[in-house]
Amino acid sequence: MERVNRMLLEAFALYLRNEKKEESTIKLYVAELEALLTKLGERPGGLAEATTDDLLRYRNDLQAGGMKPATINKRMSIARTFFQWAGREGIADSSAAEGLRLDANAPPPIQWLSEAQERALLAAASNALTDENGVRNEALLAAMLYAGLRVKEVSYLRLDSLQGSRLVVSDEGGSFLRGVPLDDRALVPLLCWRRHRSEAIRSKHKESDFLFVTERSGFMQPRAVQFAVESLSAKAGFPVRCSALRHSYCRRLAREGASVERIRDWAGHKSPQTTVRYFEDL
Numbered sequence: 403m404e405r406v407n408r409m410l411l412e413a414f415a416l417y418l419r420n421e422k423k424e425e426s427t428i429k430l431y432v433a434e435l436e437a438l439l440t441k442l443g444e445r446p447g448g449l450a451e452a453t454t455d456d457l458l459r460y461r462n463d464l465q466a467g468g469m470k471p472a473t474i475n476k477r478m479s480i481a482r483t484f485f486q487w488a489g490r491e492g493i494a495d496s497s498a499a500e501g502l503r504l505d506a507n508a509p510p511p512i513q514w515l516s517e518a519q520e521r522a523l524l525a526a527a528s529n530a531l532t533d534e535n536g537v538r539n540e541a542l543l544a545a546m547l548y549a550g551l552r553v554k555e556v557s558y559l560r561l562d563s564l565q566g567s568r569l570v571v572s573d574e575g576g577s578f579l580r581g582v583p584l585d586d587r588a589l590v591p592l593l594c595w596r597r598h599r600s601e602a603i604r605s606k607h608k609e610s611d612f613l614f615v616t617e618r619s620g621f622m623q624p625r626a627v628q629f630a631v632e633s634l635s636a637k638a639g640f641p642v643r644c645s646a647l648r649h650s651y652c653r654r655l656a657r658e659g660a661s662v663e664r665i666r667d668w669a670g671h672k673s674p675q676t677t678v679r680y681f682e683d684l
Contacts, residue, residue, distance in 0.1 A: 407439055407448040410493065417487055434480045449484070450494045457481060457499050466513045467643065471504040478502045512679055514650040519640060520547065526637035538614065539630050541595035545569070546631075546644055548588035550651035550669045553624045553644045555579070559613040561599065564592055571670065580670050649680070656680040 411432050418428045435449065441460045442452060457478075464474050481499040489496020515523065524547075527540040545551045545559070555571050563570045567589055569582045584592070592613075599615070602608055610620025614627070628644055635642035648669070655665045666677040 406450070410449055410488075411435060413491075414484055414487060431480050431483070434477050435484055437477075438481060450488070452485075452494065452498055454495075454498050454500070454502075457502055461502055461504070462511055465504065466511055468645075471506045475503045475506075478504075512649050512653075513643075513646050514653040515547075515642070515646055519638070519642075520650065522638040522640070523547075523634060523642060526634045529637075535617075535630070537591075537595050537598045539634060541591045542614065542627060542630055543634070543647065544588045544591040546647035547650055549582045549584060550648050551582075552648060552670075553627050555670075556614060556627050557612075557622055557624045560611050561596060561613055562611070563613060564589075564596060580667065582668050652677070652680045656684060 414435070415428050415432055418431060423431075438452075438457075438460055439449060441463065442448060442456060461474060461478060464477065465471070478499060481502070485494055485498045486496050488494035524540075524543060527536065527543055542556060545556050546553075549569050551559075551569075551571060554574070558572055558574050558576075559569075560572070560576075563572070567584050569584055569588070569592070571579045571582060573579055596613065599607070599613065602615075606618075606620040607615050612621050614622040616622050616626055631642060631644050631647070652665055652669050655668070662674055662677045662681070665671070665680065666674055669677070671677045
């Protein structure tokens with residue numbers, strides 16, 4: 403199948419050359435179609451058998467990954483050009499990529515984890531508790547998955563942000579944003595990490611009042627938080643973005659019967675319209 407797809411892309415590139423496209427444009431088109439092939443994986447038939455549903459899932463994954471609508475629309479336009487050509491050649495459905503352009507003003511789809519995915523991700527963290535960063539990473543997951551914090555809010559947590567069974571969330575300047583009640587799923591890992599943190603021997607850690615630190619710094623940058631979650635998701639066997647952890651927190655509250663007002667307060671949403679999206683299909 404890989405050989406068939408390669409021949410198909412080469413034939414499409416030849417068509418583009420006959421249409422007087424620049425070589426740089428041809429390389430871009432082929433690269434984008436190879437990315438689509440990667441998404442299709444081992445699907446029987448490859449590009450020739452791709453359906454509108456396949457392309458829709460691909461588009462939605464790009465959107466959920468944070469890609470801008472204009473960039474996604476360029477990719478959909480390339481796919482449309484390919485399938486129109488393939489349709490004329492009798493190779494594929496010429497309409498497979500029709501009607502997939504995004505409204506630039508539409509909000510991205512919300513993605514949250516299934517219960518099975520949550521368990522797998524937490525297992526990946528707990529299996530690494532013997533590592534130097536294992537306890538920390540389990541607390542990172544707890545802060546986002548069971549307290550709904552944004553990545554930056556995790557970075558700016560202080561050692562005194564844990565107050566009883568409540569987590570005080572502040573901005574980078576230390577100004578109060580909100581308080582979040584914690585159940586044991588969040589509280590226990592966070593307390594465990596803070597106790598571990600209090601035993602720090604590195605001077606950079608002793609001098610820092612931030613809760614989360616790295617081996618080299620007394621402050622864990624947002625990108626470092628994201629990287630830690632990406633590493634755990636790789637061990638769990640599926641891609642996870644930090645935003646999906648926060649979405650999972652909000653969705654869980656909605657599923658458990660929390661009101662729009664309560665979820666909005668605990669998650670720190672500016673608009674109730676943001677919160678209402680978590681009640682869809684319940």
